[in-house]
Amino acid sequence: MKTLKNGSKDKSMTVFDCSLYTLDKNHYPEGNLTYVYNNVHIPFDIKRVFYSYDIPGGESRGAHAHKLCHQFLVAASGAFEVLLDDGTNKRTVLLNRPFYGLHIPPGIWASEQGFSSGSICLVLASEGFSEEDYIRDYDEFLKYVEMK
Numbered sequence: 001m002k003t004l005k006n007g008s009k010d011k012s013m014t015v016f017d018c019s020l021y022t023l024d025k026n027h028y029p030e031g032n033l034t035y036v037y038n039n040v041h042i043p044f045d046i047k048r049v050f051y052s053y054d055i056p057g058g059e060s061r062g063a064h065a066h067k068l069c070h071q072f073l074v075a076a077s078g079a080f081e082v083l084l085d086d087g088t089n090k091r092t093v094l095l096n097r098p099f100y101g102l103h104i105p106p107g108i109w110a111s112e113q114g115f116s117s118g119s120i121c122l123v124l125a126s127e128g129f130s131e132e133d134y135i136r137d138y139d140e141f142l143k144y145v146e147m148k
Helices: 139-148
Strands: 019-022 024-027 031-033 049-055 060-064 071-077 078-083 090-096 100-104 109-112 120-125
Touching: 060 139, 071 090, 078 100, 090 100
Parallel strands: none
Antiparallel strands: 019 100, 024 031, 049 120, 060 109, 071 100, 071 120, 078 090, 078 109
């Protein structure tokens, strides 16, 4: 939490509010199984699920922030890095196991890069798609953070 010039506390999120979760891995002779329940394994109700795949080497994805939407990213296959930015601090998190998940709260600029061959980025989101929720321009993001 940041302290504003007037001494009050700002409730905007920082990169340190982005949490890496270890999900339960159930091992069976025929393979492993990991499952996720709303508000049990992740801190929100899931309203949308999507995934990106066949990402060419050297490409990045994401590069945006949300005003309301929480996201939970999982490397369902392969590995990639998530670059997190709160306008002041930056942090990089490696996702390389299908039982690790990264919670990204609203107000954090995030982009994914360094995808290994065959990577699948699974995203569980707290909101349905709404273009108005996205901040896609980094300078606009910095203005948004400053206003909070």
